[in-house]
Structure formats: C-alpha cells, structure tokens
Amino acid sequence: MLSGLQRIVGPAGLLTEPEDTAAYALEHRGNYPGKALAVVRPASVEEVSQVVRACAQRGARLIPQGGNTGLVGGSTPDDSGLEIVLSLGRMNRIRDINPQDNTMTVEAGCILQNIQEAAAAQNRMFPLTLGSEGTATIGGNLSTNAGGDQVIRYGNTREQALGLEVVLADGRIWHGLSSLRKDNTGYDLKHLFIGGEGTLGVITAATLKLYPVARQQATAWIAIRSPADAVSLLSFLRENLGDRVTAFEIMARETVNLVLMHFPAMREPLPEAAPWVILAEVSETSVRVPLQEEFETVLAEAMERDLVLDVALAASEQQSKAMWDIRSHIPEAQRKDGPSIKHDISVPISRIAEFVEVAVPAMNAIVPDIRCITFGHVGDGNLHFNQSKPASISKADFLDRADAIHEVVHEAAASVNGSISAEHGIGRQKQDILIRYKDPVAISLMVSIKQALDPSNLLNPGRLLPATDTLSSQG
Amino acid sequence: MLSGLQRIVGPAGLLTEPEDTAAYALEHRGNYPGKALAVVRPASVEEVSQVVRACAQRGARLIPQGGNTGLVGGSTPDDSGLEIVLSLGRMNRIRDINPQDNTMTVEAGCILQNIQEAAAAQNRMFPLTLGSEGTATIGGNLSTNAGGDQVIRYGNTREQALGLEVVLADGRIWHGLSSLRKDNTGYDLKHLFIGGEGTLGVITAATLKLYPVARQQATAWIAIRSPADAVSLLSFLRENLGDRVTAFEIMARETVNLVLMHFPAMREPLPEAAPWVILAEVSETSVRVPLQEEFETVLAEAMERDLVLDVALAASEQQSKAMWDIRSHIPEAQRKDGPSIKHDISVPISRIAEFVEVAVPAMNAIVPDIRCITFGHVGDGNLHFNQSKPASISKADFLDRADAIHEVVHEAAASVNGSISAEHGIGRQKQDILIRYKDPVAISLMVSIKQALDPSNLLNPGRLLPATDTLSSQG
Structure with a gap:
C-alpha cells in the first residue's frame, strides 16, 4: 500500500515516521488526538488522482487536509492509526x-x-x-x-x-x-x-x-443601546450607503471590558461605556467621492433618529487600527482570562435581539454571574456567543456545565430558525447536534448524495455525516 | 389516476379537456408541439407533495411548469399524451x-x-x-x-x-x-x-x-472601436467606479442599424456611426454623491486614454429610456427583419474579442453577406450572437444552413472555454450538444445525482439529461 503510494508521489511526498506525521495528526487546539498511518503529499492533480485510486482499490481511508486550521476535527485522522492524511500543501501554484x-x-x-x-x-x-x-x-x-x-x-x-x-x-x-x-x-x-x-x-x-480594490475606507466606533438598535442602524446605513458597508461588528459591554482589562494599553475611543458598541467600516472604489464626510453625515442622521448614542470616527489609519485591535483581540483576551465555552451560531438578522434576550438570562440560570462574551457579524446574523468563567465558580464546575450551556445556546438558536454552525462546519464535533436540528429530509438527501458519490465511504469517513449505522436509525 | 389527483387538488385544480390544457402544452415559439394527459394545479406545498406521491406510485411522469416562458422545451409535455403538467401557478403567495x-x-x-x-x-x-x-x-x-x-x-x-x-x-x-x-x-x-x-x-x-434601492442612475451611450476596447473600458470603469456599474451592454454596428431600420422613429444618440457601441448604466444608493458628474469624469478619462471614441450621457430619464429602447428592441427588429438563427453562448470576458474575430468570418464563409447581430452583456461574457438572413439567399437555403451555423458557433465558443448555454438551459433543445461539449465526468456525476434523487426518472424525464440509454454509451 504505502510503497505503491511512494511510487506515485516520490520519497518526498510520503511521510510515515511518527515524528514527521505528528503535526498533520494534531488538531491545533488538541481536541482530537489522532495518529496517521501515513501522510501523502501529492504535487499535482494527476498524483492526487493516482493516490485516491490506489487507496480506493485497497479500501484505505483518506483524510484531505489543507492548512489544518479547522476547529471541528474535520481534517485530522482519528486514533486508529489506519487513516491516511492527504495533504494538499504541495499543490500551491x-x-x-x-x-x-x-x-x-x-x-x-x-x-x-x-x-x-x-x-x-x-x-x-x-x-x-x-x-x-x-x-x-x-x-x-x-x-x-x-x-x-x-x-x-x-x-x-x-x-x-x-x-x-x-x-x-x-x-x-x-x-x-x-x-x-x-x-x-x-x-x-x-x-x-x-x-x-x-x-x-x-x-x-x-x-x-476578483473585485475592484477599495481605494478609500472609513471606520467608526459607534455607541448604541441594544442589539435591536444595531439591526435598525445597519438597515439605515445600507439604505443610505448601499454596499459600501463592508463591516458591521457588534460587541457587548462585557466583551469590550474584557479586552481593555487584559490589554491595558488599549483605549476605548469613546469616553462613555455604552451597553453595546458597533465597529463599522465603509469602503469606496472611487478616489473622488468624499467617503469620510458621507459616512459622517449619515451617522449624524442616525444620531438624530436616536439610533446612535455617540460616534468616534477614525481620523487616521492609526486610529482605525486601534479600533480594530480591540475587536481582533477578543479571542486572546478570552484565552488570558481563563476557561471559556464557545459557540458558532447564526440567526436571522431581525432576530438577533430576541436571541440575546433569551440566551443571556438562560446562561445566568445555569452559572450565576457568568460573563457572556457576545460579539459578531450583525450583517450575517453570526454571533460568537461565548461564555467566560466567573470568579464565583471553580474551573471544573464551570466546564461540567458546558454541555448544559451548549444545549441551551443551540436550542435558543434553533428556536429563532438559526444555525448551530455558522462558519466552522460539522467535522467530528457537531454530528450529534446536526442530526438533532437539521431537517431529517435534508439529512436523508445528504446521505443519498454521499452514497452516490463515495459509495465505499473512503473520503473523510465519519466526518460531517455520522457513521452509517447512526444514520439509518433516522429513517 | 386522474380522479385521485382531483381528490387532492379539487375540481379547479385539474384540467383534462384539450381546450383547457392546450396553453400549458404549447411552447410559446411553437417549437415543441405537445399534448398533456392533464394539467394539475396544486395550491399548497402539501398538495404538491400528495400529487407527486400519487404520480410516483403510478409511475406517471410530471413536467413542472411556471410561467411557461422557457426557450428550450424544458417545461412543456411531449406529444405522447402521457405526461402530466404540474403547474405551480396557483402557489403565488x-x-x-x-x-x-x-x-x-x-x-x-x-x-x-x-x-x-x-x-x-x-x-x-x-x-x-x-x-x-x-x-x-x-x-x-x-x-x-x-x-x-x-x-x-x-x-x-x-x-x-x-x-x-x-x-x-x-x-x-x-x-x-x-x-x-x-x-x-x-x-x-x-x-x-x-x-x-x-x-x-x-x-x-x-x-x-433583497438589496438597497439605487436612488440615482446614470446612462451613457458610448462609441468604441472594438470588442477588445469594450473589455478594457469595462475594467477601467470598474477600477474607478467599483460595483456602481450595473449594466454594460455591447452592440455591433449592424445590430444598431437593424433596430434603426425597423424603428425609424428612433434616433441614435451620437452622430457618428461607430463600429461598436456600449450602453452603460451606473447606480448609486446615496442621494448626495454626484453620480452623473463622477460618471462623466471617468468617461472623459477613458476618452483621454483612447478607449472611447465619443460619449452621449443621458441628461434625463427620457434620454436614458431612448437609449435603452434601442437595446431592448433588438429581438423585435430581428423578428421584423425575417429569418434568424440564434445562440445563447458565453465566453470568458477576456476572450470576447477573440471569439468575435473567429466567429464572424466563419459565419460569412457559410453564408456570404450574412449579418451577425452581435450584442450582449460584456460583464457576463454573455453574447447573443444571432445571424440574420441576407437578401442574397432564400429563406429555405438560409435555414438549411442553421445546423452548420450552430456547429461553428458552438465550436468557436468551446474553443475559448465558453458555454453553449449561458442563460436558457438545456431542456430538450441542447441535449446533444451538452453531451458533446460537457466534461464526461461532469455528465456522469449528473447522472449519478439524478439516479440518487429520482431513481424512477419521473420528474421532467428526458429534459436536461438525455434518456438513459443515450447516456450509458458515454461510459
């Protein structure tokens, strides 16, 4: 088997020593300890084709892998030692x-x-x-x-x-x-x-x-009252600025505070600590259109309409970067802060407020004083609704309640027609909840398609769709 | 069978008399004379479900139909009298x-x-x-x-x-x-x-x-030298105006002349008869951005760069409409003019010029003095490359050469990695050329999917994919 693969990809294209394959078998958060039979690294589509054919003939299971940055265990081998990683890293032209x-x-x-x-x-x-x-x-x-x-x-x-x-x-x-x-x-x-x-x-x-390059951008830090106002503000901006709106990120007060606490050199652009903050960016292709003035005018109108409490418009690239730094340091602040429980849900934009109103109290009912680190992309209805451990509970007790927290968050998302996986996919992590929340007819269609295209179940088996015996019980 | 369907959809939902079903069986250009066993018109998804289930149980073939405006025979019954039209017209909420x-x-x-x-x-x-x-x-x-x-x-x-x-x-x-x-x-x-x-x-x-409403639009009639310049101009406009460019239509001189000949009340917006014309429209959400001036400035720059021979910018909605009228009357002008042979091809944008340079002489080789009524959407690489009969040949002789013309046009499109059906689909009209030009692996995948989702071949059978026996010979 392996010698056959080596004939296809050459000695440089096949790794079998544990010290060489270990990095490919490791999910970078360490959640899915695995062991690869080998890592095969073809350098052309013809080599990929021959590798897949050779594995299909022997019934060998292949785990395709790119940069191995996935978060749901979808691209690393299991611990059987029987799965072969098919790394595409050499096909990089x-x-x-x-x-x-x-x-x-x-x-x-x-x-x-x-x-x-x-x-x-x-x-x-x-x-x-x-x-x-x-x-x-x-x-x-x-x-x-x-x-x-x-x-x-x-x-x-x-x-x-x-x-x-x-x-x-x-x-x-x-x-x-x-x-x-x-x-x-x-x-x-x-x-x-x-x-x-x-x-x-x-x-x-x-x-x-590919798309035209944006030759102007403007960034604003916008204080608002509530997620409901965020949604109304986004509608208002789009009605006036159209598709110039290229980012519209929401952060709860607790989220901003967490970053400021762990990165004390950072400064919030506005003096008052509003309950919610929007980081908005607009982009423009034309060099002549006065983007910054236009953005300012529209935001002033939004303030007159009482959708906005206060605004800081970045006057330089440096100020814009300082605003984005707060947003981009949220994950690191959470890491520094200690244990957290994360989600990757999406909901219809118009129901973001409803979701937050239901989910936050429900979290507190499970862990009193829990901190909901709420942030995300309003325009996509995609919330990173993460929970950080409060001081009042031990790490073990907090993590013991992770399943209960996941369950409530997924129920709350499903109850407003949301998704239990907005960005990260299913992999090996979310198969149970996929089966639970996805329309059974959709699951059945997915199984039919998998069977039609990969009848021997050799490509990334047991990822996305659970093993066949689990599925057949779904009828 | 039919009484079962009537129980599902009620008397108003089932048409069986030829005078009632005839309109549903008629392809509006008259190309596919057909006869329906019945027309079933369910009013809800539950009724559609029951109708499909009942037909599946009896092995009855269903032809789904919407507004029946298709151009490739994909939504009307064949002449067997055995096919049932499933009209969705009552599901209109x-x-x-x-x-x-x-x-x-x-x-x-x-x-x-x-x-x-x-x-x-x-x-x-x-x-x-x-x-x-x-x-x-x-x-x-x-x-x-x-x-x-x-x-x-x-x-x-x-x-x-x-x-x-x-x-x-x-x-x-x-x-x-x-x-x-x-x-x-x-x-x-x-x-x-x-x-x-x-x-x-x-x-x-x-x-x-849904999208934001464009609150400003500007329209220009632009004289250019060649399709190659059209492509360069489009690039230039996009680099400067971004996604404001919402239409960019090309017309050959012969195409414009055909319209002006058959609609003598229409006036070309520019005095000189340029070899090629672009009708471009830009749109803007903001009411404050000076769209018309911006468009004018960018077009003036394009003229300085020698991409543009002359420009007429519409100064009113009426002028804009007059420009669009020329474009939208091309099909009617072709009808008035007499027999024509039509295509619905697309090619990579960068190869439009190459396609035209190859295809036009090839048309003249088949029918001397043939008029190539070339027009289409440059931004999509979608050309309506139609041929009108010249005076020098009889209608019968002209139409006798239709197959040869289709063949050359499809070959020319395929030779630049184009498509033989950009917009209209395959239906019953283009199955032969689908099989000829589509990657056989793609055809094989399509067949696998059809078999997985409709194993008895009851939904629109023989449309898009040819009958199974034709396919199996493709291996």
Whole structure:
C-alpha cells in the first residue's frame, strides 16, 4: 500500500515516521488526538488522482487536509492509526490570474494570504479575510465554506468560486475549472464540494472571483443601546450607503471590558461605556467621492433618529487600527482570562435581539454571574456567543456545565430558525447536534448524495455525516 | 389516476379537456408541439407533495411548469399524451417580507414582476430583471437559474436564493427555507435544485435576498472601436467606479442599424456611426454623491486614454429610456427583419474579442453577406450572437444552413472555454450538444445525482439529461 503510494508521489511526498506525521495528526487546539498511518503529499492533480485510486482499490481511508486550521476535527485522522492524511500543501501554484476576467485560478494548497497578495499585485481584491489567513489554504476554505470578516458585502467562500477541479472518490478527475459568469449547462456540481468538508471529493484547484480594490475606507466606533438598535442602524446605513458597508461588528459591554482589562494599553475611543458598541467600516472604489464626510453625515442622521448614542470616527489609519485591535483581540483576551465555552451560531438578522434576550438570562440560570462574551457579524446574523468563567465558580464546575450551556445556546438558536454552525462546519464535533436540528429530509438527501458519490465511504469517513449505522436509525 | 389527483387538488385544480390544457402544452415559439394527459394545479406545498406521491406510485411522469416562458422545451409535455403538467401557478403567495433581514419568502408561482414590486414597496430591491418578467415565475427563474440584465452586479438567480422548499420525487417535502447568511451544516442542497430544470425536485417556495434601492442612475451611450476596447473600458470603469456599474451592454454596428431600420422613429444618440457601441448604466444608493458628474469624469478619462471614441450621457430619464429602447428592441427588429438563427453562448470576458474575430468570418464563409447581430452583456461574457438572413439567399437555403451555423458557433465558443448555454438551459433543445461539449465526468456525476434523487426518472424525464440509454454509451 504505502510503497505503491511512494511510487506515485516520490520519497518526498510520503511521510510515515511518527515524528514527521505528528503535526498533520494534531488538531491545533488538541481536541482530537489522532495518529496517521501515513501522510501523502501529492504535487499535482494527476498524483492526487493516482493516490485516491490506489487507496480506493485497497479500501484505505483518506483524510484531505489543507492548512489544518479547522476547529471541528474535520481534517485530522482519528486514533486508529489506519487513516491516511492527504495533504494538499504541495499543490500551491497560482496557475493563472486575469484582471480582465476578474479571476484567478489557484491550486488547493495556496495559502489564503498569498492569494490576497497576488490579487493586490494586479490591482484587484480577493475579499476572503479571516484570522488564520496566513496558514489556512484555499482548498480548506472552500471545503468548509469559510466565512470571515467581509461576508456582509461579498458573501462566504462559496460565492467566490466560479469553477473547481476535483478528484472524485474513485480517482477520476472532474475538470470543472471555469471563469464563466453565466453557464446553465446542468447541475452546478461545484456547490456539492464547497462546504462538503472533503467527504464527496478532493478539491485540487479553483477559479476564484476578483473585485475592484477599495481605494478609500472609513471606520467608526459607534455607541448604541441594544442589539435591536444595531439591526435598525445597519438597515439605515445600507439604505443610505448601499454596499459600501463592508463591516458591521457588534460587541457587548462585557466583551469590550474584557479586552481593555487584559490589554491595558488599549483605549476605548469613546469616553462613555455604552451597553453595546458597533465597529463599522465603509469602503469606496472611487478616489473622488468624499467617503469620510458621507459616512459622517449619515451617522449624524442616525444620531438624530436616536439610533446612535455617540460616534468616534477614525481620523487616521492609526486610529482605525486601534479600533480594530480591540475587536481582533477578543479571542486572546478570552484565552488570558481563563476557561471559556464557545459557540458558532447564526440567526436571522431581525432576530438577533430576541436571541440575546433569551440566551443571556438562560446562561445566568445555569452559572450565576457568568460573563457572556457576545460579539459578531450583525450583517450575517453570526454571533460568537461565548461564555467566560466567573470568579464565583471553580474551573471544573464551570466546564461540567458546558454541555448544559451548549444545549441551551443551540436550542435558543434553533428556536429563532438559526444555525448551530455558522462558519466552522460539522467535522467530528457537531454530528450529534446536526442530526438533532437539521431537517431529517435534508439529512436523508445528504446521505443519498454521499452514497452516490463515495459509495465505499473512503473520503473523510465519519466526518460531517455520522457513521452509517447512526444514520439509518433516522429513517 | 386522474380522479385521485382531483381528490387532492379539487375540481379547479385539474384540467383534462384539450381546450383547457392546450396553453400549458404549447411552447410559446411553437417549437415543441405537445399534448398533456392533464394539467394539475396544486395550491399548497402539501398538495404538491400528495400529487407527486400519487404520480410516483403510478409511475406517471410530471413536467413542472411556471410561467411557461422557457426557450428550450424544458417545461412543456411531449406529444405522447402521457405526461402530466404540474403547474405551480396557483402557489403565488408572498409568504413573508422582512426589510431588516433583507429577505422575502415567496411561493414558486409568484410572477417575477410582482416580487420586484413587493420589494420596492418596502424600500428594497430585488435585482432579477428580464424581458419576460411580467409572465415568468420565480420557480421557473430558479429552476433555470435565469440571468437577465443585472448579472454583472448581482449575479444570476442562483445568487439570490438563501433557502428553498422543495417536493422531492417521492413526494417528501424538504423544508429548506432559511434566511441565514451563514450556515455551514452540510451539503448546500439548494444548489442542486436551482438550475436543475425540475429534474431533481419541484421547487415550491424560496427565500430570496433583497438589496438597497439605487436612488440615482446614470446612462451613457458610448462609441468604441472594438470588442477588445469594450473589455478594457469595462475594467477601467470598474477600477474607478467599483460595483456602481450595473449594466454594460455591447452592440455591433449592424445590430444598431437593424433596430434603426425597423424603428425609424428612433434616433441614435451620437452622430457618428461607430463600429461598436456600449450602453452603460451606473447606480448609486446615496442621494448626495454626484453620480452623473463622477460618471462623466471617468468617461472623459477613458476618452483621454483612447478607449472611447465619443460619449452621449443621458441628461434625463427620457434620454436614458431612448437609449435603452434601442437595446431592448433588438429581438423585435430581428423578428421584423425575417429569418434568424440564434445562440445563447458565453465566453470568458477576456476572450470576447477573440471569439468575435473567429466567429464572424466563419459565419460569412457559410453564408456570404450574412449579418451577425452581435450584442450582449460584456460583464457576463454573455453574447447573443444571432445571424440574420441576407437578401442574397432564400429563406429555405438560409435555414438549411442553421445546423452548420450552430456547429461553428458552438465550436468557436468551446474553443475559448465558453458555454453553449449561458442563460436558457438545456431542456430538450441542447441535449446533444451538452453531451458533446460537457466534461464526461461532469455528465456522469449528473447522472449519478439524478439516479440518487429520482431513481424512477419521473420528474421532467428526458429534459436536461438525455434518456438513459443515450447516456450509458458515454461510459
């Protein structure tokens, strides 16, 4: 088996020694200790095809992996020692970039940040941005349909793909790369593999959309009363500024305070500690349109309408960065602060307020004085609704209540037609709750599709969809 | 069978008399003369479910139909008299409209224009616009992934759907309506049914995206030298105006002349007859940004760069309408002019010029003096590359060469990685060329999915995918 793989990828393409494979088997938060039979690192789509074919013939299970930055155990091997990691890291060429088509074609192992930079070098913009962009690869972004900071304006990773190249479970190559904006010739197959978490095929390359570069940006720190006002303010901004609104992040007072406590050098841009804060950014392609003045005028109108308590408009890039620093240091502040319990939910935008009103008291009922570190992307209805341990309870007691907390949060999200996984996917972490909350007809359709495309269940088996015996009981 | 259906939908919901069913069996250009066993018109998703289940039990074939404006024979019955039309026309409620979520939930039988108007009444915009919008239904738009005039900015119908409600081939209902902007809980099933031409399930409702209303627009008639300059100009406009560019239509001189000849009251906005013309529109949400001046400045820069020969900027809505009238009367001018041979191709934007340079001489080689009525959406690479009969040849001789013309056009499109069906779909018209030009692995995947979701081949059988025996020879 392994010698056959080595013949395909060469000695440099196959790792079998534990010290070489360990990094590929490790989920970076340490949640899914695993052990790989081997790590195979093909350098071309033909090699991927041969590897998959060879594994299919032997019934070997393959775990596709990009930058290994996933958060749900979807791209690392289990502890059986039988699974082979298929790392796409050596397929990292930018095959083509075409400013007239506003497209670029990249291999799955390209690091997201490199893609952003290659686009910028051609006076174009690739809009996907996220915390792990220096490590995450586009193949992983596509397979998990990553979200990130600019979804409000540009959509998720799914919306950025025009075409894909995919190796199927039997080793055949689907040559689906395309730079066409309109093509109605049958089922749009790429959408099965995007967000498919590597269970239906191995994405080896993609043609991506590029956009005009924003040549002006303006940033504001906006004090507001409530999540309901946040939603009204977003509506008002969009009615007046349209799609210039490229970020609209909400933070609860407790969230801002947590950052300021752990990073005492940071300063809040406004003197009064409002109950909720919005960090908003607007972008503009034209150099002539007076963006900053326009933003100021619209925010002044919002204040007159009593949607806004106070505003600090960044007067320089440095001030803008200082505002964003508070937002981007929330995860680190939580780490410094001690144990926390995290969620990745989304709800309809119009029901964000309702969700918060139900969920916060419910958290306090489970752990008195619990701190709800609420923040997220209002325009996507995507809340990072995290809980930090209060001083009044031991770490062990706090973590003992994690399941109860998860349950209440997921119930609260489901009760307003929300999702239990907005950005991170299902992997091995959320299969139970997927089965619990997803429409059973949808689950059944997913199983039918998996069986049609990977009948031997060799691609990322037991990820996303639970093992088959669990599913059959769903009828 | 029919009495069973009547019990489900009531007497008003079942048409069996030929004079009642004839309109549903008629493809409006008369290309696919058909005869329906019956037309069933359910009024709710439960009724659709029961109808599909009843037909599945008897092995009856169902042809889902919306506004019956399709152009490829995809939504009318064949002439066997055995197929039942499933008309969604009675499912025409707008179930919900939510300006804060920027969503509306509509039933499949809603007429597109009614959806646009309902959005406008809430100070929102639904961007799908097309010639047949007064008759076409959103269910048909979704099933064929309709394109239209604003794809350059907003994408195809596919991009407008957040969730679907679908009745599957066995009658089960998939409750996939959702207004979430981020939801990574498994395969994105809606994309199978969008553009699936009714072969995988019956779309009964959809949750659609809404957008801010454009409160300013500006229109320009732009004389240019060549398709290559059109592509460069579009790049230049986007770099400077960003996504304000909401239409960018190209017309060859012969196309403009054809309209002016048949509608002598129309006047071309510029005195010189340039070889190619662009009709461009820009839109702006803000009332304060000086859109017209900005557009004028950028076009003046383009002229300095020698991308543009001359420009007429519409100074009033009336002038703008006069410009658009020329564009929108092209199909009628072709009808008045006599026989024509039409195509619906797309090519990568950067290869439009190459396509035209190859295809026009090739047309003249088949029919000397043939008039190539070239026009289309540059931003989507979507050309309506139609041929009108020259005086030098008889109608019969001209139409005799239609197959040769189609062949050359499709070959030319394929040779630059284009598509043989940009907007209209496959239906019964383009199955042969689908098989010829589509990657065989893609065809094989499509067949697997069809078999997984509609194993008895009862939903729109023989549309999109050819009959199974044709396919098996593809291996």
